[in-house]
Amino acid sequence: MNHDVYKCKVISKKEIAPNIVDVTVLCREIAETAQPGQFLHIKCGDEISMPLRRPISICDTFEDKVRFIFERKGRGTNHLNLIEDEIDILGPLGNPFTISNDAFCNPVVIGGGIGTYPLLKLAKLLEKPTVYLGFRSKSQVTLEEDFKAASPNVTVATDDGSYGYNGFAIELLKDKIKQDKVDVIYSCGPTPMLRAVKELAEANNIRCQISLEQRMGCGIGACLTCSCETTSGGTWKYKRVCKNGPVFWSTEVVL
Amino acid sequence: MNLKVNIAGVELSNPIITASGTFGFGREYGEMYSLDELGAICVKGLTLAPRAGNPPPRITETYGGILNSVGLQNPGVDMFIKNEIPELKKYTCKIIANIAGNTIEDYCEMAERLSGSGVDMLEMNISCPNVKEGGVAFGTNAKTILHITQEVKKHAKIPVIVKLSPNVTDITEMAKAAEAGGADALSLINTLLGMAIDIKTRRPILANITGGLSGPAVKPVAVRMVYQVAQCTKLPIIGMGGITNGDDAVEFMLAGSNAVAVGTANFMNPYACVSIKKGIVDYMNQYHIKDVNDLVGQVVIK
Known part of the structure; x- marks a missing residue:
């Protein structure tokens, strides 16, 4: 423990x-x-x-x-x-992000809104990751300098175009995958964004880890209240976000 | 000072029991403190076959309480016997298996399989509000309680506790029916059926729409029910419902509980059971009480 x-x-x-x-x-x-x-x-x-x-x-x-x-x-x-x-x-x-600098060259870190915060320590530990940070508008943009201290490849996107790239961060990821080799994607953010990241990663055979959130009870795996649906189906289809997650491989979970 | 209590012939080192569903099979809390601290562990509700449980969200906070609707997610009674009992046997605390079924036959079959498995007692969950069939359907009718208790008693070779639902008009009728059916002990209360709505989305917060209310908010209802049941049966009582500190536990014992179960409080304080036990000891020291059993039913009514 x-x-x-x-x-x-x-x-x-x-x-x-x-x-x-x-x-x-x-x-x-x-x-x-x-x-x-x-x-x-x-x-x-x-x-x-x-x-x-x-x-x-x-x-x-x-x-x-x-x-x-x-x-x-x-x-x-x-x-x-x-x-x-x-x-x-x-x-x-909880279960942390998996970091293996040998196997996972060219990492991309993509976060949205308050989902960008769990990614800072990760970005610091990775080797020059490509970082995409999405926010609704300029007033919500946070931690940009912290991420820029962690990596030279940081791009901020805003939904309304009031700061940085005009549009969703997922569009930046789409372009990146078209142009460059990406070996692993790490993501945290609102469910629609995670769903898009998961689909994109799986369509391109890229390993992808996502961090989920759920209403939680004990936090240590005993009470079975913070479940998420997994791809295993059947009797074992629910896993515990607090213990098996919050970080899952995208292929493990149904969003 | 004596903290030992006896429930239907089973001696517990102290009156603290974990409430079913809040403590899993003890593994997670067992990493944080020795389960020898507990009188007994009442494990997560078991069913004959494994169950996936309800879709999330399964929990939300309310004023002074929580609503949950897990829906009896569990690996099934056989996996429990194979994988969990050997782990629990490493500790001195007693093991109570909470069983829930869709049919009376399910309960009887589980009672058979669990007798001789190393479990010390059975708790019949006829009061779970979160599953469609079985569960609370058995626990809200006195005739059904009498019948199911009689049937399970034919198959159980270890003491049987009947866990009562508070979602009834008169809990004393249910308690008397369980006693007449041959129950060895009673535990109460299970959760109160509740609901919460997110006014922004206008949707229920729980995916199951309704859930069971527990925590400090339900404590006065639970104390009242324990008191009423203690007046009308001779059976030992495990009292529960919002116990968060030693004072709460003492209150339940004064109302007529021989032992107490701690549930929701574990979520805020993983060491809740340990600190509640200490709180009981502090009370006993303060009031010069040498035997915890001397508290049972000692509420003064003039």
Whole structure:
């Protein structure tokens, strides 16, 4: 077991875009063991009124610091936003991205919206990956500089064309596959984007890993509530996003 | 100080039991602390054949509680016996197998297969609100409870606990029917049938539309039902419903529970069972109570 419950001191917290909160906490145990794609299961309020933790991806780790970014969306994340001193975190959890620099030359990392955050640590560990980051519009563009520090090949796309490439990031990936050799694709983002990435990867025989999200209970694989449908079908068709995922091979899951 | 409790002839080292469905087969929590800490593990609901369960989403938070609709996803009773019992036998805690069937014959067949498998007790799940056939259909009618309990008792060679549904008009009628049918113990409550709607999409949050409500929100209902059932039967009671800390556990014991089960609280605090046990000990120290059994049914009604 490399996960446990930790009380983590908040060392920085700021809103980097409307409702997007960037937090760094102190936790050597998580920082030293976390792998890209893993997540934190975070206590957002008192356990009587708010009995479920919220799963939030790890964005980055360095030395004894863990960084995660969340969107203020509902009751849980609005409460989490109010915590200034110490956050109760269960982690690191889940199946990380598979990194093998020998087998996977020419990697592409493609993320959309808040799905770009779990990809930063991955992009840092890969050898000069091609990175496509999609956002709805300019006001939502986040972490561009962080990704550019990780790789020289970063392109930002906005749906409304207000910044960077005008259109969906998936179009950039389509062009890339036409022009260059791509050995592996890593992706996280809204389901329609993941579906398009999966189809594109499979049509071109490219290995592809995607990170999924689901409403979650225990976070450690016991309660079977955060299931996703897999291609295996039959009695074993549901797998646990928290334990078997959140990162899956695209060919494993039905989106 | 004595923490041992006896449920239908089975001695538990302490009154803490994990509630079925929240703790899997113990493997995941067993990585975090020794399961010897527990009085018993009540495992994920088992069916005769493996079950895929319901489509996601299967869980959502509500005020002070959660709604779930897993739909009895499990590997089937034979895989449980083969793969899980040997793992659970490494610990001193007792094993309770929760069984659910589509037919009375299913329950009887599972009782046969699990007797002598190393399991200490059976918990008849006749109260699952999340499956279409069987489950709660058996648990909401006193005549059916009497009949199914009698039939399962013919096949079970180990004590049988009947798990009661709160989704009934009068739970004491159901408890008395289980007792008349030969049940060795009762556990209550299963989840309350509930529903939540996303007002932005106007769709139910759970794919199954409805789900079972558990957590602190249901605790007063559960305490009341335990109290009522304790008044009308002589059977040992495993009380559950929103137990989150030692004080909650003590409250259930005062209402008439001989042991308590912890479910939803495990999700927030993976060590919940350990800290609840400690909370009971703290209460006993504070009030100079030497035997945990001295708490059972000691609510003072004037």
